[in-house]
Amino acid sequence: MRTIVAITFVCLFVAQVCAESSEGRPNVVVILADDLGYGDLSCYGAEDISTPNIDRMATEGAKFSSFYVSSVCSPTRASLMTGSHSTRVGIGGVLFPRNNHGLNSDEITLPELLKNQGYATAIIGKWHLGNEDMFQPLNHGFDYWYGTPSSNSQFYYPTIKKYAADCVFREGFTREGILKRETAACPLIEDNIVIEVPADQTQFTQRYTRETIRFITQNKDKSFFVYLGHNMPHIPLHASEKFVGSSKRGIYGDTIQELDWSTGEILRALKELGLDQNTLVIFTSDNGPNTGKGGSAGVLKGGKGSTLEGGVRVPFVARWPGTIPAGTEFDEAITGMDLLPTLTKLAGGEVPDDRVIDGKDIGSLLAGKPDAKSPHEAIYYLRGRGVDGIRVGDWKYRMATDKAPKVKKSKKQPAAESQSKKVSVETLYNLSDDIGEQKNLIAKHPDIAARMKKQMEAFHKELRKKPRPAAVAESTKQD
Incomplete structure (x- = not known):
């Protein structure tokens, strides 16, 4: 009888603890x-x-x-x-x-x-x-x-x-x-x-x-x-x-x-x-x-x-x-x-x-x-394995690889030069008054851009140092 009472008490206690732990x-x-x-x-x-x-x-x-x-x-x-x-x-x-x-x-x-x-x-x-x-x-x-x-x-x-x-x-x-x-x-x-x-x-x-x-x-x-x-x-x-x-x-x-x-x-x-x-x-x-x-x-x-x-x-x-x-x-x-x-x-x-x-x-x-x-402290903009940009407060610095506008081909221009090329575009925006990213302020605030670029590069370096790799399917692993 004592055993049954003891077990009953323990069950009630556990139930109460579970209920209290889930409260809220x-x-x-x-x-x-x-x-x-x-x-x-x-x-x-x-x-x-x-x-x-x-x-x-x-x-x-x-x-x-x-x-x-x-x-x-x-x-x-x-x-x-x-x-x-x-x-x-x-x-x-x-x-x-x-x-x-x-x-x-x-x-x-x-x-x-x-x-x-x-x-x-x-x-x-x-x-x-x-x-x-x-x-x-x-x-x-x-x-x-x-x-x-x-x-x-x-x-x-x-x-x-x-x-x-x-x-x-x-x-x-x-x-x-x-x-x-x-x-x-x-x-x-x-x-x-x-x-x-x-x-x-x-x-x-x-x-x-x-x-x-x-x-x-x-x-x-x-x-x-x-x-x-x-x-x-x-x-x-x-x-x-x-x-x-x-x-x-x-x-x-x-x-x-x-x-x-x-x-x-x-x-x-x-x-x-x-x-x-x-x-x-x-x-x-x-x-x-x-x-x-x-x-x-x-x-x-x-x-x-x-x-x-x-x-x-x-x-x-x-x-x-x-x-x-x-x-x-x-x-x-x-x-x-x-x-x-x-x-x-x-x-x-x-x-x-x-x-x-x-x-x-x-x-x-x-x-x-x-x-x-x-x-x-900062928001980082990742794409693929790289880091395109960083936001600190209202400032956003971005260095992304975009396609340059195509140059119209002429008879005097070599064909190779008329092709669209990829170029690195460096921008700095203040998102508080330019949420649409229309005004590139990098020429006006090169010091802010340089500081944010340095912080972004340091983060990218840290990210590469501590990877946790994805898993590879057993059926496709190489011997």
């Missing part, structure tokens, strides 16, 4: 759009796209105007998962099907850190940190995955995937036929098993929304982390029938208005489940817009693939009723890397101290403290 810890939903620009939401100035639900998040929470990511998608996702600069973890550019590398299993990821604190973890949508099974999200801390291995524009190698018994084959594909092909179109995957190929891209946003709400509902009695990586508005652009023709900016705007609907459905579900007050919801994008396909960087210059502001500065809206003051706006410079240390701390965990974590805790900014400042 938020559930977390991170919504990451693909290629959505600074000028693509109405709360950031878009007049031809309506985003009332994301706008409401900003009204009821916080809106940041200087949130930085990488200029292309895989590096941003690597930084989000590891809290480190993408180059530091070996993911310097977009991963394509032909690439044999991916996120290293030695990395300690955000979902792993949250899982250690008792969180249920799910990725709904795009992964894009390695194509083979060894790189997939279930090997990096996620309990559940429903989505695509990479961009919706990318094919995959069908022979390296497993297929569900009831896999749906569309557009004339068959099980036998697809396994004979060298490549196939974008698949839909659930827990490493292909369930549809090619995926019906018109249903991506609808399906991801349902899966997100299902996972939240299933885990409503415990802490959860959902990483919702939408495929839209990356090309090819698709929206469900209900949203086609709904915006004033064509199919591009239609996809964003469907993303806004999705956000609203998730917020509604959280409220109905009684989770609204204890859930931090973040909406942002992985890089700047594809301006040739309808995207807009608004007041910023440049777009996807560029280290001009339009390529790396994206919307960031955060909502957590009762914790984030309504209507808060910040222009303090923060980054996608900051989510790992911030969310880990909010969950009661510890950030790894055995490696360089470039991200900083931005909890004071999220809490809306009036005196909160950016924890970053």
Whole structure:
């Protein structure tokens, strides 16, 4: 009898400790759009796209105007998962099907850190940190995955995937036929098993929304982390029938208005489940817009693939009723890397101290403290393996390799001289009064430029000294 009483007491004590330890810890939903620009939401100035639900998040929470990511998608996702600069973890550019590398299993990821604190973890949508099974999200801390291995524009190698018994084959594909092909179109995957190929891209946003709400509902009695990586508005652009023709900016705007609907459905579900007050919801994008396909960087210059502001500065809206003051706006410079240390701390965990974590805790900014400042001494603009620029305060110094204007060929001019050449362009901007990067002040302030260039070069040197390489697929390693 004493044994039973003792066991009962211990169980009650453990349950109480667990309840107390989870008190105040938020559930977390991170919504990451693909290629959505600074000028693509109405709360950031878009007049031809309506985003009332994301706008409401900003009204009821916080809106940041200087949130930085990488200029292309895989590096941003690597930084989000590891809290480190993408180059530091070996993911310097977009991963394509032909690439044999991916996120290293030695990395300690955000979902792993949250899982250690008792969180249920799910990725709904795009992964894009390695194509083979060894790189997939279930090997990096996620309990559940429903989505695509990479961009919706990318094919995959069908022979390296497993297929569900009831896999749906569309557009004339068959099980036998697809396994004979060298490549196939974008698949839909659930827990490493292909369930549809090619995926019906018109249903991506609808399906991801349902899966997100299902996972939240299933885990409503415990802490959860959902990483919702939408495929839209990356090309090819698709929206469900209900949203086609709904915006004033064509199919591009239609996809964003469907993303806004999705956000609203998730917020509604959280409220109905009684989770609204204890859930931090973040909406942002992985890089700047594809301006040739309808995207807009608004007041910023440049777009996807560029280290001009339009390529790396994206919307960031955060909502957590009762914790984030309504209507808060910040222009303090923060980054996608900051989510790992911030969310880990909010969950009661510890950030790894055995490696360089470039991200900083931005909890004071999220809490809306009036005196909160950016924890970053500098923001660095990385592209590939190099560093294009640096921002310190309002000053931005950039030395990038761009194409020189083509010189019109003449009979007197040698052909070789008429070809476009790559030149290093050195610029200095004060972003406080020139957010569009129109006035190059380098001639007026050469001392500031020289100081920032020296700081940028020192950072680049440090970055090369402490790399954490990506992993290479076992099947492609050289003997």
